[in-house]
Amino acid sequence: MASISLKQIQKSFGEVEVVKGLDLEIPNGQFTVLVGPSGCGKTTTLRMIAGLETVDSGVIQIGDKDVTKLEPKDRDVAMVFQNYALYAHLSVADNIGFPLRSKGVKKEEISSRVAEVAASLGISELLKRKPKELSGGQQQRVAIGRAIIRNPQVFLFDEPLSNLDAKLRLEMRTEIIRLQRRLGTTAVYVTHDQEEAMTLSDVMVVMKDGVIKQLGKPDDIYKKPVDVFVAEFVGSPKMNLVKGHASAGNFTAQSGFQIKVDPKLSGEITLGIRPEDVKITNKDASSTQGKVEILEQLGPRAILTIQSGNQQITAVVDNENLKQITDKTNISINSHLEDHHYFETSTGKRLN
Ligand code: ATP
Numbered sequence: 001m002a003s004i005s006l007k008q009i010q011k012s013f014g015e016v017e018v019v020k021g022l023d024l025e026i027p028n029g030q031f032t033v034l035v036g037p038s039g040c041g042k043t044t045t046l047r048m049i050a051g052l053e054t055v056d057s058g059v060i061q062i063g064d065k066d067v068t069k070l071e072p073k074d075r076d077v078a079m080v081f082q083n084y085a086l087y088a089h090l091s092v093a094d095n096i097g098f099p100l101r102s103k104g105v106k107k108e109e110i111s112s113r114v115a116e117v118a119a120s121l122g123i124s125e126l127l128k129r130k131p132k133e134l135s136g137g138q139q140q141r142v143a144i145g146r147a148i149i150r151n152p153q154v155f156l157f158d159e160p161l162s163n164l165d166a167k168l169r170l171e172m173r174t175e176i177i178r179l180q181r182r183l184g185t186t187a188v189y190v191t192h193d194q195e196e197a198m199t200l201s202d203v204m205v206v207m208k209d210g211v212i213k214q215l216g217k218p219d220d221i222y223k224k225p226v227d228v229f230v231a232e233f234v235g236s237p238k239m240n241l242v243k244g245h246a247s248a249g250n251f252t253a254q255s256g257f258q259i260k261v262d263p264k265l266s267g268e269i270t271l272g273i274r275p276e277d278v279k280i281t282n283k284d285a286s287s288t289q290g291k292v293e294i295l296e297q298l299g300p301r302a303i304l305t306i307q308s309g310n311q312q313i314t315a316v317v318d319n320e321n322l323k324q325i326t327d328k329t330n331i332s333i334n335s336h337l338e339d340h341h342y343f344e345t346s347t348g349k350r351l352n
Contacts, residue, residue, distance in 0.1 A: 004061070022212060035193070040208050078150050080157045089130070159192070203215060279335055313333060
């Protein structure tokens with residue numbers, strides 16, 4: 001286990017600067033997830049920590065050691081890739097034991113370590129098979145096994161679950177959480193999936209265009225996104241973001257949509273309301289009016305797409321609160337002021 005420190009890391013490919021002076025401190029044992037849209041520089045950042053990519057400037061430390069110029073093999077990190085990267089001609093046992101064999105560890109010790117790691121991942125019965133005889137989830141377990149067996153200071157995960165189907169992805173996610181809790185190894189995990197980031201991370205790092213937009217506990221970021229980009233990126237369905245004008249506690253959108261807001265606000269603002277914070281009532285003349293256009297049932301909850309004048313609003317409602325509501329029902333929309341997110345429209349920055 002070790003901490004990781006990135007100081008002013010910069011990287012360009014040709015003319016394009018893809019990581020722009022990144023500072024990041026990851027304490028010992030923390031599970032950090034780098035998340036952001038495609039092309040924001042998260043994989044490049046991970047590969048620079050691994051030593052698979054050089055840095056143009058800046059310093060990378062693992063523990064007390066400056067590893068900026070060290071080869072990957074000298075950094076004591078283990079990386080798990082999206083495409084598993086297993087050796088096709090080797091059995092599962094030999095794939096898992098490979099890092100120990102290349103270090104010259106004795107055969108008997110390798111066998112017992114392989115057996116131990118395979119048992120911890122629930123793949124003991126697969127040890128004799130070749131990778132092509134395994135499902136995607138089993139192959140990813142083998143790849144994780146090969147990383148664990150080295151007992152590295154740091155685990156690096158590059159979208160390890162994206163090739164798996166939805167059900168397996170959920171299972172493996174839980175397994176990775178369990179594994180990291182048990183081993184306590186410092187981990188950096190890259191994904192473009194905000195839900196995966198929310199569930200896995202101790203600390204979530206939201207990136208865009210080569211810079212960190214926000215860093216913190218997933219719940220804190222969810223509750224207080226620093227700008228409209230983070231507000232929209234984190235959470236599903238997406239936060240409703242409506243541009244308009246605030247005055248004397250009333251908000252009027254460019255679309256004509258109106259709702260009560262904090263009376264202290266004035267001028268051009270962007271109002272954010274998470275779908276689960278949109279309150280639906282049967283028609284009530286004093287509230288904002290709307291009509292349910294689409295109602296999507298999701299087991300205990302439903303997603304409503306509501307049209308209010310020219311404004312579309314998404315709401316997530318517990319089934320028990322749906323009562324008489326179906327699509328095409330006229331309804332009223334409310335929200336609690338404490339659930340509102342306010343942003344400056346010109347800069348996108350959070351106001352409250
Ligand atoms: P994704 O989720 O799509 O993998 P990402 O956030 O991980 O995205 P990176 O893979 O770090 O993004 O890539 C950042 C930018 O750098 C992208 O525009 C990409 O096209 C570019 N890039 C990455 N590797 C190279 C390379 N070896 N040569 C040139 N450009 C590269």
